[in-house]
Amino acid sequence: MILLDTGPIVAFFDASDHYHHACIELLKTVNEPLVTTWPVLTEAFYLLGFSWKAQDNLWGFITRGGVDILPLNDSQQTRCRQLMEKYSDLPMDLADGTLVVLAESQKIKKVFTLDHKDFKIYKPARIKYFTLLPARI
16 A cells, blocks of 8 residues: 655646646556545645646546545544644654555555655654655755
């Protein structure tokens, strides 16, 4: 499984995004399931708010099974809050917090993100470091 962050989602559906081409090309090579959370998608829909077509394309991606949306249980929500407090100096937002919690609970090391700065800092329990995709941005 690969965690999917907001940045690549926006890049997929905004052709004017600086990372559009790189993210689309990487997406074509992904052979593992992509997983994310509703806070990540909420952020993506907000950032794509300039275009109903872009938002509708994201809905299509979701409904066609392009990404699985995993819920957080009560203990994962508590852990997310702890992580947001721990990384409050960055600060860690809710979307990132939910991805780190999923990484911990599902033992997922790969993150498809454009936010290398923060994901290089986050240290999930039982995972030494994240493997960031794309490798270079």
